[in-house]
Amino acid sequence: MAYELDDLVADCRAAIGGEPDLQQVCDAMQKALANPAFVDAHFPQSAEPGRTTLYHDPELGFYIYAHVPNGAILSPPHDHATAWAAYGQARAHTQMTDWEIPAGQDKPVPVRTYRLLPGMAGYYDIGAFHSIDMPETSRFLRITATDIDDLPCKYFDEIDTRKTIAEYLEP
Numbered sequence: 001m002a003y004e005l006d007d008l009v010a011d012c013r014a015a016i017g018g019e020p021d022l023q024q025v026c027d028a029m030q031k032a033l034a035n036p037a038f039v040d041a042h043f044p045q046s047a048e049p050g051r052t053t054l055y056h057d058p059e060l061g062f063y064i065y066a067h068v069p070n071g072a073i074l075s076p077p078h079d080h081a082t083a084w085a086a087y088g089q090a091r092a093h094t095q096m097t098d099w100e101i102p103a104g105q106d107k108p109v110p111v112r113t114y115r116l117l118p119g120m121a122g123y124y125d126i127g128a129f130h131s132i133d134m135p136e137t138s139r140f141l142r143i144t145a146t147d148i149d150d151l152p153c154k155y156f157d158e159i160d161t162r163k164t165i166a167e168y169l170e171p
């Protein structure tokens with residue numbers, strides 16, 4: 001049997017029901033993204049830009065979204081306030097960079113950058129900072145603890161993400 005949205009929902013409920021196991025959420029996303037029929041159904045080539053809610057759990061509160069960016073995205077480092085978030089790549093890629101605020105400082109520095117390719121997934125726990133660099137052809141799943149748009153996420157808009165990462169990787 002192919003792994004469909006219902007399977008993803010069931011596995012997410014199992015992963016999130018107690019102490020959330022975000023790696024388990026990512027494992028479930030990867031199973032869904034490995035099914036070409038799932039990707040075609042939720043990320044059709046003709047998809048309009050925007051965020052589609054594939055599922056919202058009324059009891060546990062989490063959301064499963066399909067994202068089609070409206071143009072390329074280069075985000076500054078940010079957290080998700082009191083929520084966690086998991087990302088799964090469906091098409092093209094997302095360059096993810098992890099940031100940490102060194103002790104005694106007030107601005108984050110990049111500590112790791114990696115590329116999410118189709119079928120891959122990664123997560124950011126509560127309080128973790130990341131930045132995103134993706135082409136407009138990127139299509140991705142996102143599963144969040146709650147509706148992050150309602151939360152006071154912290155953004156470091158003043159940080160030039162691309163320049164800082166390049167400098168970091170080529171000191």
Ligand SMILES: [Fe+2]
Binds near residue numbers: 079080
């Ligand atoms: Fe984010």
